[in-house]
Amino acid sequence: MSYPGPPPHSALWRLVRPLMRAAEELVFPPVCVACTKPLERLAERHEEVNWLCQTCLEEIEPQVPPYCSKCGEMYDGAFTNAFRCSNCEGQKLEFDFAVAACTARGPVRELIHRFKYGRRLHLRSSLAVLLRRVLDEERLRAEKLSEWLLVPVPLHPERESDREFNQSWELCVRLGQFTGIPAVQVLERILPTVKQANLNRRQRQENLRGAFRLRPPCWWQWHLPRPPDLHGRNILLVDDVLTTGSTTSECARVLKKGGGAEKVVVITVARG
Ligand SMILES: [Zn+2]
Numbered sequence: 670m671s672y673p674g675p676p677p678h679s680a681l682w683r684l685v686r687p688l689m690r691a692a693e694e695l696v697f698p699p700v701c702v703a704c705t706k707p708l709e710r711l712a713e714r715h716e717e718v719n720w721l722c723q724t725c726l727e728e729i730e731p732q733v734p735p736y737c738s739k740c741g742e743m744y745d746g747a748f749t750n751a752f753r754c755s756n757c758e759g760q761k762l763e764f765d766f767a768v769a770a771c772t773a774r775g776p777v778r779e780l781i782h783r784f785k786y787g788r789r790l791h792l793r794s795s796l797a798v799l800l801r802r803v804l805d806e807e808r809l810r811a812e813k814l815s816e817w818l819l820v821p822v823p824l825h826p827e828r829e830s831d832r833e834f835n836q837s838w839e840l841c842v843r844l845g846q847f848t849g850i851p852a853v854q855v856l857e858r859i860l861p862t863v864k865q866a867n868l869n870r871r872q873r874q875e876n877l878r879g880a881f882r883l884r885p886p887c888w889w890q891w892h893l894p895r896p897p898d899l900h901g902r903n904i905l906l907v908d909d910v911l912t913t914g915s916t917t918s919e920c921a922r923v924l925k926k927g928g929g930a931e932k933v934v935v936i937t938v939a940r941g
Pocket residue numbers: 701702703704705706721722723724725726
């Protein structure tokens with residue numbers, strides 16, 4: 670493990686946590702998010718994928734080799750050498766590589782959907798537990814991740830106020846708590862999302878140009894820690910699902926060209 674791990678819980682936290690957990694179970698009765706089967710009490714299952722039953726847990730398809738060395742797209746068959754896939758053709762992806770914990774199917778898809786669109790914020794821990802698995806990926810295991818930064822893909826302020834939270838930031842915070850890797854919000858989205866369905870890859874990328882920028886220091890945020898200097902830093906760019914990689918690529922471009930970041934690796938719970 671190349672990260673420090675969670676700090677020890679304080680005595681107050683150990684006292685308060687079971688009460689919070691009981692309140693959570695009262696509001697959200699412990700049933701499997703995917704198949705609604707009743708679950709055993711959640712308290713004993715803290716820091717595991719709490720909201721899925723054993724059957725649904727076993728249905729999760731982890732991202733396993735062979736997969737594209739750039740975007741993580743999985744392939745059947747035996748590939749012995751590193752290769753790039755058709756998704757990566759016709760677009761220049763600015764991140765170093767992307768890895769996902771699992772495929773965006775079945776129970777994981779349901780978990781993400783409820784979290785994001787059903788505003789069930791309490792599901793973030795289960796998703797962060799899944800996300801943590803990517804840190805064991807061969808190339809990441811070799812890195813000293815304690816010196817890296819966790820950075821979320823930002824939402825446009827209008828989208829964030831509609832959704833009430835940014836799912837990427839919530840995953841960053843939880844993963845940071847699990848691993849001790851610092852989570853920082855250094856990007857902001859200044860242009861809203863436009864429909865991209867009818868656009869090809871290159872048009873999508875052009876469409877996203879200028880959508881993100883480094884968050885400038887604001888005098889009214891004097892109470893917040895100053896954003897760290899990104900020069901020469903390595904970054905884990907966090908999102909819930911990676912599909913084409915256009916959005917994360919544009920974020921990586923800003924982090925590298927604007928901020929001077931060295932490496933940007935995209936980590937997501939699922940590969941769409
Ligand atoms: Zn289930």
